[in-house]
Amino acid sequence: MNLKTHIRDIPDFPKKGILFKDLTTLFKHPEAFNKTIQRLSDRYSSYDFDTVVGIESRGFILGAALAYALGKGFVPLRKPGKLPGKVASVSYELEYGEDQLEIHVDALEKGARVLLVDDILATGGTALGGANLIQKLGGEIVECCFIATLKSLPGEQRLKERGLDFFGLINF
Numbered sequence: 001m002n003l004k005t006h007i008r009d010i011p012d013f014p015k016k017g018i019l020f021k022d023l024t025t026l027f028k029h030p031e032a033f034n035k036t037i038q039r040l041s042d043r044y045s046s047y048d049f050d051t052v053v054g055i056e057s058r059g060f061i062l063g064a065a066l067a068y069a070l071g072k073g074f075v076p077l078r079k080p081g082k083l084p085g086k087v088a089s090v091s092y093e094l095e096y097g098e099d100q101l102e103i104h105v106d107a108l109e110k111g112a113r114v115l116l117v118d119d120i121l122a123t124g125g126t127a128l129g130g131a132n133l134i135q136k137l138g139g140e141i142v143e144c145c146f147i148a149t150l151k152s153l154p155g156e157q158r159l160k161e162r163g164l165d166f167f168g169l170i171n172f
Contacts, residue, residue, distance in 0.1 A: 003170055006032040007148065021148055021172065023119050027061055036062075036147060039169060041069040049113040049142040051075055055101065055130050056082075058119035062147060066117060075108065077101045077130050088136055092129025101129050103137065110138035121146040121168055124155030131164055143167055 006026040013020040026032050044066070053075045054063025060076055067074035080089065080100045087102040108114065114134050118127060127144050134141055141164055149156060149168030159166045 001032065001035050003032055003036060003147075004172075007170070021120055021150070023058055023147060026147070033065075036169065037065045037069050040066050040145065043167065044070060044115060044143075044145070047115065047142055049115050051108065051112055052115050052117055053077060053103075053108075053130065053134060053139075055116070055118040055126055059117050062119060062145075063117035066115075066145075072115075075103065075114075077103050077133060088133060090129050090133045090136065092132070093125045094123065099126070099129070101126075101133055103133050105137065108134065108137045108139045112137075112139045113142050114139045116141050116144045117146075118144075119147050121149040121155040121159070121166065122153045124153075124158035127155065127164075127166075128158060128162060131162065141165075148172055 006029050008022045008025045010020040010022050051073045052063045052067035054060045055077045056079050064074050080102055083102055083104055085104045088105050089100055089102040091100050116130050121127060131141055144159060144164055144166040146168045148170040150172050
């Protein structure tokens with residue numbers, strides 16, 4: 001199954017000049033979503049890690065389904081003000097602005113081995129922000145996992161420069 005056919009382009013979102021890759025069309029298609037999770041769970045079934053950490057919000061969909069398929073726990077990285085307990089936070093740069101992520105300070109044990117999950121790797125800002133937050137709590141990132149990577153943007157290079165391993169199921 002060609003998963004690319006289930007991802008639509010939305011021009012000029014969230015601002016003019018950005019071509020947004022919309023994965024909601026993949027998520028709503030049962031066979032495509034199932035195939036996505038199956039391919040990723042096949043990849044990670046032999047990896048040694050403790051927890052899946054998903055980045056808000058599409059990383060929640062992918063990460064929670066993948067954690068379930070692999071029998072792992074799931075930890076969310078949230079936008080500011082969404083978590084009720086004591087949090088650690090980080091600011092990071094996006095292609096079209098700046099944002100923040102938060103995590104409960106007790107969400108990861110020191111030395112926890114983490115699979116960091118998000119929907120798309122573009123400029124790498126969100127992934128690097130998430131990685132910084134995990135490392136701030138003493139976690140070790142086994143790999144950064146994405147449904148898609150945008151080869152024309154610098155995300156892959158930025159992750160490589162930080163020494164982070166990554167995998168994208170689909171390349172654009």
